[in-house]
Structure formats: C-alpha cells, structure tokens
Amino acid sequence: MRRGAVRSVVVAGLLVLCGAGPADARSGPGAEADVAYHGRVRLSHGQLKLWMVPRNEGPSAVPDATVRVRLSADLADRPELDEGCARVGRREVVCETGALPEHGQGRHIALLLGLRERPAEVAVRIDTLWDGGATDRNHANDEHVVLALDTGDTYAF
Template sequence: MAGLLALLGGAVGIGGARSARAGAGPEADVAYHGRVALAHGRLRILLVPENEGPSALANATVRLRLSAELADRQELAEGCARAGLREVVCETGELSLHGRGRHIGLALALKERAPEVVVRVDTWWNGGATDRNHSNNEHVVLALDTGDTYAF
C-alpha cells in the first residue's frame, strides 16, 4: 500500500506505463481479465491481473475510471485507493512471469443511481516497464443496471 500512496502523492505521474520508453526498463505484458455488474447503484468489479512476460514485475497499478461519480464513502479492498470523483486505483501485487497478481474485488457505491456505467480499465503505473501490447490491458466495459455480469 505504501507504494500506491507514494504514487498518489505524485512520485510518478499518471500514464507512467504509457510513457515508458523501449529499453528504459524490463519488458512485460500486463493483462486484465474480469467481470463487471451494476445493480441498484452498486457496481461490482472482479479483476485478475496477469503478466505474460518476458519479465516479472514487482508490482503494477490498475486504474478503473467510471462514467458516473462514486459515493463519498467507499469501503475499498486492501491496496486500493480513490484517485478522483470517478477513479479508483489498485495495486496488483507481484506479477511473476506467466503469473497472476492478487484478485481484486470491489463493491463500489455510486453517488446517484445510473441506468448504465462505462468502466475503463488500464494500467496506471508499471514501474517503468515497456508493455508493447495494450490490447489486453486496456478495456472499456458498458454495464447496464440490470444485475447482469459483463466479462472482459
């Protein structure tokens, strides 16, 4: 959690994962898979980070941006923090080569009930690693307020 708090304090800027230059650090292929469901103003997200290599990562930070504002009070999973009115960031934990990070489960309350919420998932920070494949770590998911689960 200390690493995440340092990031929020400005030690590394937003988009650090994108600004990594080839050869600036290790190369890794971070991917996120999960599910999103919206029901009665509560957004549930289950996310599993993975690393297809070729190098392991000590940690990374996934960012979840919503199209609706979050309620003022949230009970977030360990290693997660609010990063704005509509954003949450979470540490992935160690991402070994061809391994998974910790499962991240969130139950987020919205400020106001919405008929739909768009959830954008991406890497906020990855320790300066180069990730040439953004197609598996950048997702946009539309969740309707039906309780149905949407996979990514």
C-alpha cells in the first residue's frame, strides 16, 4: 500500500472513531467555539494552490478540528498534501487543524492540488467536517465557496 494511501486510511479511520459527522451534526455537549478559516486560492495551468489558517474566535478552546476541501473538478492521482491531510475522494481532501486556542489560530495548511483535467474554473468549497464536539453557531466564517478562474489570480476568503 502506498504511503499516501495508508495516511488516507488512517485519517479516515480516525474521523470515524472520533465521531466525525456532517457539519450539521456538530451540536454536541462540548463547549461553544467559533471556528473560522481565512486564506487564499489560486488556479494556474491545472494546479490549484490553497493556503489557509484556521482560527477560533472563542469563547472556548477546541482541542482539534477537521477542515474539508471539496472541488468541482477531479484531483490528479498524487496531490501534494500537508502532514495531517488526506485525500478522501476524487474531489475531496480533509486536514486536521491542530489545537485551536480560545481567540487563537491553528496550524497553517498548504495544499498543491494537481487536477486531472485543466478546467477554466474550479469551485472550492471549504467547511468544518468535525470540530471536536464544540457547538459553533456562526457558520458564516467557516463555510466558504470560492470560484477560482485559471488565470493565476489569487482569490481570498
């Protein structure tokens, strides 16, 4: 089994064991937090570069969370992924954020995603897959859709 495939299986298994579910099922008994993502996306010559920083606006710390990135185009066979990230489908990558202190930020996440085809545009959807059981009532800052055109321009979210 390839190293990337092993990592994908391990991360996917951890998500299942930790009770990761859809974003709508996040209202667990944990503390309240406000997870947010800020970053940039650039599409050039069939390669998508994504850089983001997860933040927690508070009021409580989050020990770990998982951000999901979904694309409108198929990924190439071997995307370059940060440590703690895994490909979980033809168009989907998940990454752990690390600890998110109260009013603090997690680790920087950088992805270089080659695409199977060279589309003129790609819709990039970013959202929280799992947030450690915290309740997050403000999804305006953790659910983004960015349309990136294949011009080499950078789009912020």
